[in-house]
Amino acid sequence: MPDSYTDQTVVALEFQAVSKSFVAGRRTVSALRNVSLALPKGTVAGLVGPDGAGKTTLMRLAAGLLLPDSGRVAVFGFDSGTQAEQLRGLTGYMPQRFGLYEDLSVAENLNLYADLHGIGREERQQRFQDLTRMTDLAPFSARLAGRLSGGMKQKLGLACTLLSRPQLLLLDEPSVGVDPVSRRELWSIIDQQVKTSGTTVLLSTAYLDEAERCMEVMLLDEGELLDHGSPDAFRRKVQGHCYRITHPGLSNRDLQNRLSGQPGITDAVIQGEAVRVVCDSEDAVNAALSRADNGKTRIETIAPRLEDAFIELLNKRRAPIRQADRITEPSAPAADEEIIRVDGVDRWFGDFQAVKKLSFTVRRGEVFGLLGANGAGKTTTFRMLCGLLPASSGQLRVAGVDLRKAAAKARARIGYMSQKFSLYSNLSVSQNLAFFSSVYGLSNARRDDRIQWALQQFELEASKDANSGDLSLGYKQRLAMACALMHEPEILFLDEPTSGVDPLARREFWNRTNRLAATGVTVLVTTHFMEEAEYCDRLVIMAEGDILTAGTPAEIKRQARTPSLPDPTMEDAFIQLIQAKRP
Template sequence: MIECRDLTKTFGFGKEKLKALDGVSFRIAPGQIAGLLGPDGAGKTTLMRHLCGLLRPDSGSVSVLGLDSVRESAKIQNQVGYVPQKFGLYENLTVAENIQLYASLHGIPKSDLAQRVPRLLKITLLERFTERMAGKLSGGMKQKLALICALISRPRLMLLDEPTVGVDVLARREMWLILRRIVEEENMTVVASTAYLDEADYCDQTLILFEGRLLAQGTPEEIRKKAEGLTESPTFEEAFQALICGSVPQRLVRKNPVREDAPVRIRVENLVQRFGNFTAVDQISFKIRSGEIFGLLGANGAGKTTTFRMLCGLNRPTEGQIEVDGKPLTQNLEKMRAQTGYVAQKFSLYGDLSVRQNMEFYGGAYGVRGKLLQERIAWAMDAFQLGPFARMNAEKLSMGFKRRLAMACALLHEPSIVFLDEATSGTDPISRHEFWKRILELADSGVAVIITTHFMDEAQYCDRILIMRDGRSIAVGSAEEIRKLGGNAETLEDAFVALVSDDHPETQTETHSASAVQEDGK
């Protein structure tokens, strides 16, 4: 079905050369789901574009469906469905109109669509949304619509480049179940890339890419065995770390768990945010103590980002109260911002400035100057292992080191409250491990940390978690308490799915009956 031999691809010229693929060789048998796993910059997209004949190798060869990717690229493209990261949906067209447009582009007769389209709509749970504008769909629903558009032509091979990126756990799980059903019912082969290593168990075969090299290929269980003897009951992520480093980092634990009598830094009471007739956040209440790691979780569109922006003072609530250190946020906004560090999902680093220059800029913006600024920069260089890159422009850093630099910049003024909005998105497990090591150290020192994340393993580090659905708080508690609320679920991910799925915008079933843990506001 697919065979790559010593595939190499380099971009750029002279000193600016980047080897995106470095001697990659593998085979994928027909009728399987193969997962390309690795962080941003691993080479997944470059490999995908070779598999569908859009790129020419510098050396080596690619055979797809028995066809050479260079000499017979047009034939490959006629038999392959390809969903890139930014699939070209037309947001001002409805779901039905998008499907019809892609069907006409493939020259598919209307008679063939009569059975094909209803079946695909049923499989993807989009039957009720055919008249909705594509621009009004959630992230997960857009991915499903893109999948339908690619499946219209009945391809023998489906290539999906990070189909679950940026969507919540439930939407990710649904996407993989849809792919499994298609493989089994249509005898199709699927190659899907992902940065989420926990998705490996949905695959028959996994290929681990890192910095353009293929580190390993095998079933998820075969990959896990590579970490046996290094740690007890190794996870897939720990096996990934073992492949790169030859060892598994020590599992992180809190040294100084938050005390129940610790001072309350942030208190939220009956918070409401409306945009016209739409209520984005509806009567939520909670508190965050000094030294606490507080996780804000929910499906896409649940209201997490809106809540985050209100907590940071970027949005003014329609109703309700936010207090910081016992004083209303509206009366204390400048002081709040001075003692707050904020790492956004897309932190605004200046690519044409060096690592040190970025720190100098952000330190100055926070009012840190002179000798103190140089001392804080020296601390950050050491703490985040950025010293060797001090003179390198930020745009040249890997994703993991960009995240380190972003966090370093946010901590230069020694904030006592830190907001982390999807701050580890796109980073590899080693970078995430180092990132969380610093977060735990911050919390142990008394800093209040508020996070949003789609990584359920990261949520395990939180002292308490608030889960939102349709703008409301449906559960607040420790990871263990959340698992109990989710029907004594084995994992936090299973509990999350159980709590949000019934009213999830893509399933539209009856409201879940599990009772929510409510804040007492004390």
Template sequence: MAENNNVPAVFAKSLKKVFVNKKNPALDSIALNGIDLTVPKGGLVALVGPDGAGKTTFMRLVCGLLTPTSGELEVFGMNTVTDSEAIQERIAYMPQRFGLYQDLSIKENMDLFANLQGVPEDERKEKYDQLFAMTGLAPFTDRLAGRLSGGMKQKLALACALIHDPDLLILDEPTAGVDPVSRQELWKILKTAVAQKGMSVLVSTAYLEEAAMCHDVYIINKGVILAKGTPEMLTEPYKDRVYFAQSEGRTARQMLDAASQASLVLDSTPSGDGVRVLLSKDADLKEAAKELGVPSLSPLPPRLEDAFMSLLIAADKPQKDFGENVEVRNTKGDDSKPVIVVENLVKKFGDFTAVDDTSFSVTRGEIFGLLGPNGAGKTTTFRILCGLIPATSGKVEVAGYDLRTARASARRTVGYVAQFFSLYSIFSVGFNLKFYGGAYGLFGDKLKTAMDAVVRRFGLTGLLGKKAGGLNDGYKKRLSMAAALMHDPGILFLDEPTSSIDPLARRVFWRSINKLADEGKAIIVTTHFMEEAEYCTRIAIQDRGHMLAIGSPKEVKEAAGLPETASMNEAFIKIVRAYGKKAGIADD
């Protein structure tokens, strides 16, 4: 019987999912609580929400990997419980950690997934050619997956998911940890697949500018849909509530402090030499300007993030800081003398030059952002500064120590937070803090004082006996920050400190990072969230080992030929693409 063309790709009504605790029913967890959601045929639908909102649970239900507790859930008119095998033949699911085989080549990974999906041998060459052309992987088919950049790995994962021409593609944060240029390329591939093949796509993403490219967006929190509609529909109510406030001689951090204390400001983020503010409903403009200490406010077009933040704040009334208010201790001393000095840095791995003649310096109280596409050399630069690998040539000083001769001494002056959780998962929060404190020579009363300080700062009270591996991603990040600060270092290295956490939690993290800078700590940070670069005092953009731009966020936007109210994402892509065009380098 022919399928009814009016049947949606996904149809959920009053869908509920409860994870039952058999030992203690009082601890049952409601992951989804009566949601209605539709993905039309040929539609590109985004699901956005904070950590623990229920996004992944919904996707796993659609795939038949979980069973609904109650409600309706159909895929192409088929029940996900009784018709799961038929559904599996028509969908592709790309989870957050897609299982590529690192020791196999691009071509071998494709062969493996083609075998798993039963793609006939005589159809493979044509499919491979199409997918390699679409993803730009054609020149690299013999390269091992483990040697690909983050962006190329995601392109390969997407190609593997598309190998059997699914009617529905389900993507759980497909661009997590991927730079803006690669993200743009991945979304171009997605849009092409929708346009050419009539494919339906359900995607969850932490990047709200990506969600804004979809046909429909569902904002979910604690298992409940807060709002749904086109991006234009969702942002319409905020068209007269978003403004730019010029700094008026203050720093961006001072402007953010003023905005966070203003009763008429619902949300605020740095932008160039000022701050972008979302005002509360019916706020008086003159009163809002007065609270911010500026003569006037300039209107800005709303973004999907404004709707997201407004709805989440109304639903959760989130905390502005992790724990107790921590008194800011100004320990800057002489903040005119750099504590990090990099001159003509070069790092080679055999014939490959990862960093090519890079120079910059960082003083106390600065937040310095190292930005670049995957494979740009920023992680190598980061690891050299942390004393983890030696430079090939050039001068590198950290806290007055020459890293050529005193790497161990330099490491004692810094704190380091890795991109991925690197503490001891099987041990408790308290054990991890004691261990890291002891590693830096803290014992007895000194250890207790240090632990009390970081526990209060990062809101870890009551969690000392909990296993570190049992924490959610947000609390794992808090614990990592706390461990890095146990010995009160003057320099802090943060590698993607807010990866895998939602925009609401990222705001709180950056308030904490700003306070650390106000205390006089020199902070070097890497991030793929370009809006976070606005929090930095200065940023440097690298690509393929070369320094492309360095300066304040406003100066970098000017270098890209953009106004300070433009997004940093736009400036980054423009600078990187201009370099690639000038150097005659094809995107990969």
């Protein structure tokens, strides 16, 4: 993003020693503590941090929806406490769920927001034309917002926010739950607004590759502003500490688990056909692999990423992964036993075909990925495999059971973690665990044992009496996974389980998932994080109910290799395949 649109002499957003607290039950929660920042006009700034860091509170304070307990918030010099009307006229705020009315059409949502902003009839028609053209929503003006894909909802939410031509655009995790193609389209719109209107943009994001595109990045944790600066400034903090590790005798999953949590090693994640490590020095890697090495380890120094610095800074404030959480022995390769078979499956909703002649198999102990753009049919496929939705035609077999004949029998052998985590927000953590135990037929001593196991294994003991609706997103994720595992299923279905959670929570989640796979549990997962696809043994990419391609991550990336892109990422391959499918 070029710097030429900034104006250092005009401060678009300023926080001066801002603090904000909330009362939750008998506790007082400090959401922000003494935060000071200043964004020049025309800046595109990224706000990053773990779940519960205070990002949404900061956004709402900037939008004038909340007032600080102490300190001062100003937008273009207007104080949020004494000049709220002027401040709101300068800002546009898009909340995490896009702020849409799902039972209204695209056009009706736009008209409603135009009414709220007092935009006249003549002016709004030109704005509607400009915005629907920019967002490619013109052909869908009569469609209900609730029937749009996630990417289209995102673009409609942004169009509604841009109606008033805000000078400060506040986007609270705008790309949660949308695919990489939609994220790129979002950034194209943001770039256009900055270039043509000099708009100042502050967006919070769980995607650190998005934050790389910003001019300024601010890292929040537990209400404190830990650090801020350009992405380059963050990367320089870990220069010379990032490595690419390969070992011919170990799978990437085994190599990652041998390295994770070892002394001197801050981070270890699968990346392509290697493991990316942030550590003190090569000596830390050699010490971790001494028993399995025999001189076979290959270590290369690589350029740092913003995410490397993010993990390094946060891990200094947190305990490392416990040794008990690591897999110390190589996991057995996936058995040849076929545990899931999908053969020629169709699914119709009225005259709309959501899934078209779908066919694939999954072996016991595999981590199998279903990828695709929003609306590709992934969730419909999951629901059919879980016995929650019948196929219109074709055959589905799960754990040797024909779902047409014995769906209930199959359901007893699977766990399902949905996109929204399916928790009961007005029940406590313990009550949710007890409820799901009962649903799965557990009782008496076994139920009590499994509840204790979940509280201990997922580190929920301290939160056991808290309502699940009050938990941070990362802790909701932990609880949802624990609920799905109460009956020790053979197969675990994970439908976008890391959507919206921060990189630390995603690492913790995959650490648990890899341990399950190592014990022989079969895992099916959908995700919009393309780097997470690297954890899969095999995967399929879907579009409009069809399979575009299938294979290992390495095989799929090879399809996108070109002379100008000799080492494509999974995201490169995904976008290339999806765009080739579109007319």
